[in-house]
Amino acid sequence: MPSVKVVNGKQIVVEALDPSQRLKRFLAKPFLQMWYNQDIVLAILRRELRVRFTGSAGGWFWAVVAPLFAIGVYTFAFTTNLQMPFAEAAASKRVAYALFIFSGLIVFNFFSEMAFRSPMLLHEYAHFIKQTIFPSDMLAVISTLRAATYTGIGTIVMLICVVLVTGRLPWTVVLVPLIFVPLSAFLMGLAWFMCAVGAFTRDAGYLMINVVPLFMFMTPVFFSHTSMSFPYDVLIYLNALTAYVEAIRDVVLVGKFPNPLVILWMLATSIFTFYFGYWFFDRYRNVIVDVI
Amino acid sequence: MSSSTSSEVVVRTRHLGKAYQLYARRGDWLKQVMFGWYKTYFKPFWVLRDIDLDVYRGDSIGILGRNGCGKSTLLQVICGMTLPSNGELRVTGRVAPVLALGATFDAELSGRENIMIGGAVMGLKRSEVLRKFDSIAEFAGIGDYMEQPVKHYSMGMRTRLAFAICAHVEAEILVVDEALAVGDAAFQRKCLDWIDSFRRNGTLLFVSHSPAEVRRLCNRAIWIEDGRIRSQGEPSVVIRAYHRALAMEKDDIHRFSVSE
Numbered sequence: 158m159p160s161v162k163v164v165n166g167k168q169i170v171v172e173a174l175d176p177s178q179r180l181k182r183f184l185a186k187p188f189l190q191m192w193y194n195q196d197i198v199l200a201i202l203r204r205e206l207r208v209r210f211t212g213s214a215g216g217w218f219w220a221v222v223a224p225l226f227a228i229g230v231y232t233f234a235f236t237t238n239l240q241m242p243f244a245e246a247a248a249s250k251r252v253a254y255a256l257f258i259f260s261g262l263i264v265f266n267f268f269s270e271m272a273f274r275s276p277m278l279l280h281e282y283a284h285f286i287k288q289t290i291f292p293s294d295m296l297a298v299i300s301t302l303r304a305a306t307y308t309g310i311g312t313i314v315m316l317i318c319v320v321l322v323t324g325r326l327p328w329t330v331v332l333v334p335l336i337f338v339p340l341s342a343f344l345m346g347l348a349w350f351m352c353a354v355g356a357f358t359r360d361a362g363y364l365m366i367n368v369v370p371l372f373m374f375m376t377p378v379f380f381s382h383t384s385m386s387f388p389y390d391v392l393i394y395l396n397a398l399t400a401y402v403e404a405i406r407d408v409v410l411v412g413k414f415p416n417p418l419v420i421l422w423m424l425a426t427s428i429f430t431f432y433f434g435y436w437f438f439d440r441y442r443n444v445i446v447d448v449i
Numbered sequence: 450m451s452s453s454t455s456s457e458v459v460v461r462t463r464h465l466g467k468a469y470q471l472y473a474r475r476g477d478w479l480k481q482v483m484f485g486w487y488k489t490y491f492k493p494f495w496v497l498r499d500i501d502l503d504v505y506r507g508d509s510i511g512i513l514g515r516n517g518c519g520k521s522t523l524l525q526v527i528c529g530m531t532l533p534s535n536g537e538l539r540v541t542g543r544v545a546p547v548l549a550l551g552a553t554f555d556a557e558l559s560g561r562e563n564i565m566i567g568g569a570v571m572g573l574k575r576s577e578v579l580r581k582f583d584s585i586a587e588f589a590g591i592g593d594y595m596e597q598p599v600k601h602y603s604m605g606m607r608t609r610l611a612f613a614i615c616a617h618v619e620a621e622i623l624v625v626d627e628a629l630a631v632g633d634a635a636f637q638r639k640c641l642d643w644i645d646s647f648r649r650n651g652t653l654l655f656v657s658h659s660p661a662e663v664r665r666l667c668n669r670a671i672w673i674e675d676g677r678i679r680s681q682g683e684p685s686v687v688i689r690a691y692h693r694a695l696a697m698e699k700d701d702i703h704r705f706s707v708s709e
Contacts, residue, residue: 163538200569208557288552289570290528290544357478441482443532447469448478 187294187435194292198299205303220310224266228259235379252322259315260409261378264401267308268344268376269369274300275348276355276362283449293445294438297348305341312337319409327412336408336415339427340401346427346434353438356445377402394419397426458541459622459652460504460527465536467522467676468493493534496522497676500536504622509653511663511684513691514673520656523673524548524624527654542652545571545620550611556600560591560610563599567614581617588639589613609636616643622652641666660688 162168174182191198210217232255278296285291312333320326355361376398382390393399400423404415470491472478481490496519504510514520526533528546553570554563564585568578586595589609594602602610615623625644644653644666657663663670663684670687672679674694680687 163533168532196574197569197572200566200575204555204558204562204566207562208555284549284552285570287525287530288546288549290530290546290572291570357482446531 183436184432186439187431190292190294191298194295197292198295198302201295202299202302205299206306209303220307221314224259224262224311225314228255228262231255231258231262231379256315256319256322256410257381257406258379259318260406261376261402263308263311263315264340264398264405265373265376265378266311267304267340268372268398270304270307271300271344271348272351272365272369272372274304275351276359276365278348278352279356279445279449286446286449293442294349294435297345297352297434297438300348301341301345304344305337308337315409327409329408329412329414332408332414333405336401336404336423339423342431343397343401343427346430346432349434349438350430353441353445356441356449372396372398381406394422397423397430400426457506458503458539459506459508460502460541460654461537461539462500462502462527463537465497465500465502465526465533465538466495467497467519467526467531468495468534470494495534495676497526497533499677501678502671504652504654506652507648507650508669509648509655509667511667511670512654512656512673513658513663513670513687515695518673519676520673521548521626524626524654524656528624540622542621543572543619544622544624545615545618547612547615547623547625549626550615551599551607554599554607554611557598559598560589560595560602563610564614567611568617571614571618573618585613585617588616588643590636605633605636612640616640616647620651622654623647624654626656627658660692663688 210220232251235258236251236254275297278300279286279293282291282293282296286293316326316330351361351365375393375396377393382393382399382403385393400419404419404423407413407415470478470481471494472481472491477490484490500523512520512523522531524546525531525548526538527540528544528548529540530546553567555566558566561582564582565575565578568581568585569575573581589595589606589612591602591606591609594606599607599610623644641662644655647653648666653666655663655666667684669681670684671681672687672691680690
C-alpha cells in the first residue's frame with residue numbers, strides 16, 4: 158500500500174541508508190522510474206507519434222522526404238560554390254559528400270529536436286503536472302524516445318541510400334544501435350536539465366533558438382575533424398556530439414571500428430550528463446510544480 | 450465499510466501549511482535558485498496554515514469555503530501534486546484526483562485515444578484500460594462520439610468522458626473538486642449515485658458549492674477560511690454557519706458601500 162509521509166515540506170524516507178546504498182539508489186532511480194511508469198510513457202509516446210504521423214497531412218513526408226531534400230540543398234550549396242574544397246570533385250564524390258552530410262545530420266537533428274523542445278516541455282504538459290499525479294521526469298524520457306524514433310527512421314533511410322550508392326553495407330553497421338544508446342542517454346540528461354531550467358524562465362527557449370544553429374557549425378556535420386589543424390581537431394571533441402558523428406561515420410561509411418578513445422569519451426560524457434540532468438531535475442521538481 | 454477498519458486514519462495532517470513564493474520581479478527566482486542559501490528573494494504567500502485533519506477510512510468529507518480560500522490547494526497537497534511548506538502529512542492508499550475533469554484531454558484525438566492516455570495518467574495499466582474500456586464507454590454514454598476528436602465534444606460530453614475514466618480507477622481515496630458543476634441533471638445524479646456506492650469501501654474528499662450535495666454525500670463537513678479550518682463537524686451545522694457568514698459578508702459589503 159503506497160504511503161506518503163511529508164514533514165515540514167520534506168519527504169521523509171523511513172529507512173536510513175549508508176553511502177553505498179544511497180549511491181546505488183541514485184544510480185537505479187531513473188531506470189526504476191521508467192520501469193514503474195512504463196504504461197504512461199508508452200501511452201503518451203504513442204499519442205505523440207500518432208499526432209506527428211497521422212495528424213499532419215504530410216505524415217511520413219516530413220520524416221523521410223524532408224531530410225533528403227535538406228541534404229540535397231546542403232550538398233548543392235557546398236559543392237557548387239567554387240571556393241569550397243569539394244567543388245571540383247566528380248559527381249560520385251558529390252554523392253559521397255551527400256552521404257557524409259547525411260550521417261552528420263542524423264546525429265545533429267536528434268540533438269536539435271531535443272534542444273528546441275526541451276525548454277518548453279513542462280509548459281506543454283503543465284495541465285498534466287498541475288492537475289494530475291503525473292511523473293514529470295518521464296516527459297524528458299518521452300521526448301527522447303520520440304526524437305529517437307525519427308532518428309531511427311532517418312538512419313534506415315541513410316542505410317538504404319548507402320546501399321543504393323555504394324552497393325554494399327559494411328558489417329560494422331550492426332554497431333549503430335550501440336552508438337544510439339549513449340547518445341540517447343546524453344540527450345535525455347540534457348533534456349532533464351533544460352526542461353527544469355525552461356520551467357523557470359522562457360529565456361532558455363530563446364537561448365536555444367539562437368545557439369542551436371551555431372552548434373551546427375561547431376559539430377563536424379559539413380566537415381571532418383581530420384581536416385582541421387592541430388589544436389582544433391582535438392578541441393572540437395569538447396562538443397560531445399563530435400564523438401557520435403565520427404563514430405557513426407566510421408561505422409556506416411568507412412566500415413571500421415571507432416577509435417576506443419572516442420568510445421570512452423562518448424560513454425563518459427553520456428553517463429555524466431544523464432545523471433547530472435536527472436539529479437538537477439529531481440532537485441527542483443517540487444519547486445517546478447509551483448512556478449509553472 | 451466494515452467497522453473494524455473504520456478507525457484507521459488514511460489522511461492525517463498536523464500544522465500543515467503551504468506558501469507560494471511571490472517574486473517582485475521576474476528575474477528574482479533566478480537569484481533565489483542561485484543564492485537561495487544566502488538570502489531570500491521572495492515573499493511567502495500563505496494559502497494554507499495550521500491545518501489539522503484526520504480522515505478515517507470510509508469517511509466522506511465535504512469541504513466548503515469561498516473562492517480562493519485554499520480548498521483546492523489543500524486537495525492538491527493531499528494528492529501529492531505539490532509539497533507542503535511546513536507541517537506533517539501522511540497519506541495511506543491510492544489517491545484518485547478528480548480536480549479538473551478532462552485536463553489531460555488532447556482536442557485532436559478521439560475519445561477512445563483520450564481514454565487510453567487518461568487511464569494511464571490515473572495509474573492504470575494498458576491492459577486494465579483495455580479491459581475496462583466498454584464499461585467506461587457505457588458510463589460516459591456518448592455513443593458514436595467516442596470515435597470523434599474531442600474538440601467536437603460539448604463541455605458536458607467532455608465531463609462525462611472524464612468522470613467515466615475517474616470512476617474506473619479503483620482508488621481508495623477519491624478527491625473531487627467541484628467537478629460535477631457541468632453535466633446535465635441526469636448525469637449528475639449518475640455521478641452522485643456512483644460516489645454514493647464508492648463511499649461504501651472508499652474514502653471521499655469532496656469540494657462543492659452545493660449544500661444539497663454535501664448534505665447527501667458527506668458525514669462530516671469542513672469550512673476553510675483564509676487557509677485555516679474555521680469549523681468542522683456535522684454537515685448541516687457547518688453548512689448553516691457557513692451560509693450565515695456568507696450572508697453577513699454580503700451585508701457588510703453592502704453597508705460599507707452605502708456609507709461611502
